[in-house]
Every structure is written in structure tokens, then in C-alpha cells.
Amino acid sequence: MRTKVAIIGSGPAGLLLGRLLEIAGIETVILERRSQDYVLGRIRAGVLEQGTVELLDRTGVGEKLHAEGLVHEGVEFCFDGDRHRFNFRDLIDRTVTVYGQTEVTRDLMQARDGSGLTTIYEAEDVSLHDFAEEAPKVRYVKDGVEHQIACDFIAGCDGYHGVSRASVPQDALRTFERVYPFGWLGILVDKPPVADELIYAHHERGFALCSMRSPTRSRYYVQVPSSDRVEEWSDQRFWDELRRRVDGETADNLVTGPSIEKSIAPLRSFVAEPLRFGRLFLAGDAAHIVPPTGAKGLNLAASDVAALAEALIEFYGERSSAGIDGYSARVLSRIWKAERFSWWMTSILHTFPDTDPFGRRIQRAEFDYLRSSTAAARSLSENYTGLPF
Numbered sequence: 044m045r046t047k048v049a050i051i052g053s054g055p056a057g058l059l060l061g062r063l064l065e066i067a068g069i070e071t072v073i074l075e076r077r078s079q080d081y082v083l084g085r086i087r088a089g090v091l092e093q094g095t096v097e098l099l100d101r102t103g104v105g106e107k108l109h110a111e112g113l114v115h116e117g118v119e120f121c122f123d124g125d126r127h128r129f130n131f132r133d134l135i136d137r138t139v140t141v142y143g144q145t146e147v148t149r150d151l152m153q154a155r156d157g158s159g160l161t162t163i164y165e166a167e168d169v170s171l172h173d174f175a176e177e178a179p180k181v182r183y184v185k186d187g188v189e190h191q192i193a194c195d196f197i198a199g200c201d202g203y204h205g206v207s208r209a210s211v212p213q214d215a216l217r218t219f220e221r222v223y224p225f226g227w228l229g230i231l232v233d234k235p236p237v238a239d240e241l242i243y244a245h246h247e248r249g250f251a252l253c254s255m256r257s258p259t260r261s262r263y264y265v266q267v268p269s270s271d272r273v274e275e276w277s278d279q280r281f282w283d284e285l286r287r288r289v290d291g292e293t294a295d296n297l298v299t300g301p302s303i304e305k306s307i308a309p310l311r312s313f314v315a316e317p318l319r320f321g322r323l324f325l326a327g328d329a330a331h332i333v334p335p336t337g338a339k340g341l342n343l344a345a346s347d348v349a350a351l352a353e354a355l356i357e358f359y360g361e362r363s364s365a366g367i368d369g370y371s372a373r374v375l376s377r378i379w380k381a382e383r384f385s386w387w388m389t390s391i392l393h394t395f396p397d398t399d400p401f402g403r404r405i406q407r408a409e410f411d412y413l414r415s416s417t418a419a420a421r422s423l424s425e426n427y428t429g430l431p432f
């Protein structure tokens with residue numbers, strides 16, 4: 044088989060890249076290790092930046108997003124029971140949209156299937172070859188048979204544990220990492236959300252987040268030590284812990300019920316540099332990880348592939364390699380700003396094992412500054428709703 048761009052991974056990064064290239068008339072094949080149902084069953088991010096919504100609109104997959112997505116004009120922080128709302132609309136005239144990653148993925152998959160484009164699910168032993176030269180190849184095994192795809196470029200959109208970054212010679216790559224000593228225990232429940240907007244709560248017992256997927260489906264998280272296992276958390280224990288970490292009104296208004304999903308996600312900051320090796324590009328979680336606190340993971344994947352698509356379109360349209368040469372530096376500049384914001388949100392909202400009384404006062408001072416300074420609140424809003432693509 045031959046294609047122009049072989050895309051590894053059918054998460055949001057791979058699917059959106061495929062769609063952007065399709066619109067420009069550039070042929071792609073997507074290789075995905077898992078089944079379509081498995082990919083759609085993963086519960087992950089829930090908040091879309093305004094720029095991500097605009098990008099999805101431009102690719103013609105925004106219809107369901109606008110019908111079902113919830114536009115939020117603000118977000119609340121709760122510090123030891125004191126709540127403050129940041130009004131994005133008033134502060135910077137921007138919004139975010141609550142629409143699950145699962146739905147974004149489904150919309151993009153449906154569009155791709157509708158266009159009759161090739162996605163190979165359950166592709167095993169994917170391996171990348173000759174990307175330092177002009178004619179890269181990707182090999183994989185499907186139903187026990189080995190196949191090869193010859194291509195012009197490979198886009199590594201296969202997440203943190205994928206094969207693309209691992210295929211780069213170690214001495215060609217520099218990585219930067221911070222691992223946090225806690226995770227987020229999340230549950231999904233078919234009950235109305237406790238509030239109209241998200242509440243990010245700091246408490247001495249740990250961070251908590253009240254989020255949602257729809258007017259009838261809620262998503263809640265509590266910070267847990269990295270060593271905790273999900274089996275140790277009954278629904279009852281989860282609800283009791285969440286109530287302790289939020290303000291009294293929120294605790295009283297919580298509508299609880301049986302969880303329909305429960306999982307623990309580790310927290311990590313990670314960046315690889317550079318993001319281009321000859322004819323291989325890394326994008327999304329294959330290139331970087333952010334802790335979920337700033338809701339940036341999915342949005343960064345979108346801004347990476349927007350830039351990569353632009354560079355490839357320039358290559359094919361104008362026979363200029365300026366875009367692909369500049370891809371890495373261009374996206375890393377935005378990636379590091381999102382890394383900074385996610386690290387900062389994580390730092391002020393979580394309780395660290397070594398947080399001493401001084402550290403606690405500094406966290407409180409951050410909150411007091413944010414709620415008393417319009418400049419600080421605007422900075423938070425600008426980063427949360429998304430820096431320009």
C-alpha cells in the first residue's frame with residue numbers, strides 16, 4: 044500500500060490531522076492498535092478551548108458539538124470552602140465548551156468513515172522505518188499477516204506509550220519530565236451536575252473537581268496518592284471524600300448515584316524535543332503530557348496537528364519545506380506555555396506530601412491574589428480558555 048501521510052494512532056490528534064489533510068486533498072492512512080469500540084470506550088478529557096471548537100467547526104464536524112456541547116462562560120475555584128467565580132466572558136470575552144473527548148473522537152471517526160478513508164484498527168506490531176530518508180515505511184501485522192505502507196511522511200499521534208517516539212534514536216531526543224506523587228480518581232455518574240459550571244477545589248485533604256458531560260451526566264475527581272488502587276474506592280467512600288473537600292453548599296447539593304465508570308489517572312508533566320526527525324513528526328500525547336488540572340491535553344493535541352497540517356499542506360501545495368522545518372519550534376513554544384499553566388494550576392490546587400505550613404499559605408495567597416486582581420484573573424482566563432493557536 045502507498046499513501047502520502049501514514050498516521051499512527053486514532054486518538055483526537057491522529058483523527059483530526061487526518062480530517063485536516065483530507066480537506067486539503069492529501070491522502071492518509073491511520074493505523075490504530077486498538078479496536079474502534081475500545082478507543083470510543085475510553086473516558087478522558089471534557090473541556091474544549093474556544094480555538095479547538097473553532098478548529099472542529101472549520102473541519103465540518105461541529106454540528107453535534109454545538110447541539111450538545113455546553114458553553115461555559117466561567118469557572119469556579121473553591122479554596123478551603125471559599126468560592127470564587129472567574130467570568131471569562133467579562134474578563135476576556137472568551138468561553139470554553141464542555142464536550143467529552145469520546146464525542147469528539149466519535150464525530151471525527153464518523154466523518155472519516157463517511158468519506159471512505161482507510162483506518163486500520165487492531166494493527167499489531169506497528170514499526171517505523173527509513174524516516175531519516177526520503178521514503179519512509181510503516182509495517183504492521185493484521186490478522187497474522189504482515190503489511191507495509193510506503194509514504195512521504197509519518198505522523199506519530201500514538202500517545203505517550205506509543206511506538207513513534209520510541210523509534211527515534213535516544214541521542215536525538217531530549218526529554219523533560221516531572222512526575223507528581225498523586226493521581227486523579229474519576230467517576231462518571233448518570234446524575235445532574237452539582238453546579239452549572241466546573242468547580243476546582245483545593246482542600247488540605249487534597250484536590251477535587253466537579254465537572255460534567257451533559258445536564259444529566261456528571262464527572263467528578265478527587266486527588267488520591269499514586270499508590271491507591273481503584274478497588275479500594277467504593278462509590279460511598281468516593282462521595283464521602285468529595286463532600287469533605289468542597290464547600291458546604293456544594294456538598295449539600297451533590298446528587299449521588301452509582302458510578303458508571305471509575306478509574307485513576309496518574310499525573311505527569313513531560314515534553315520531548317524536538318518533534319521532527321527527518322520525515323517523522325510527533326504530535327499530541329506522543330510529544331508531551333500535561334497534568335489534567337488545566338484541561339489542556341486534548342486541546343494541545345488539536346493545536347499541534349493544526350500546525351502540522353498547515354506545514355504539510357504548504358509542502359504539497361507550494362513545494363516548500365519551510366513549514367515542516369519550522370514545525371517543532373513553532374509548536375514547542377505553545378506547548379511549553381500550556382505545560383507552565385498546567386503545572387501552575389496543579390501546584391496551587393493540590394496538596395503535596397511535602398506541603399508545609401509555608402507552602403499552604405503561599406497557595407492561599409495565590410487564590411487571594413487571583414480573586415482580588417483583575418490582571419491575575421485575566422491571565423488565568425486567557426490560559427484556561429486557550430492561548431492563540
Ligand code: FAD
Pocket residue numbers: 051052053054055056057074075076077082086087088089090144166169200201202203204205206207307308326327328329335337338339340341344
Ligand atoms: P491518545 O488519545 O492517547 O491517542 C493515541 C492513540 O494511539 C490511541 O488510540 C492508542 O491506542 C494508539 N496507539 C498507541 N500505541 C500505538 C501503536 N504502537 N500502534 C498504533 N496505535 C497506537 N486530559 C484532560 O484534559 N482531562 C482529563 O481528564 C484527561 N484524562 C485523561 C485520562 C487518561 C487515563 C489519559 C491517558 C489521558 C487523559 N487526558 C486528559 C489527556 C487527554 O486525554 C490526552 O491529552 C489526549 O487523549 C491526547 O490525544 P492523542 O490523540 O495525542 O493521544
Ligand code: DHB
Pocket residue numbers: 087088089090241252254255262335336337338339
Ligand atoms: C475534566 C477534566 C479535566 O482535566 C479538567 O481540567 C476539567 C474537566 C473532565 O473530565 O470533565
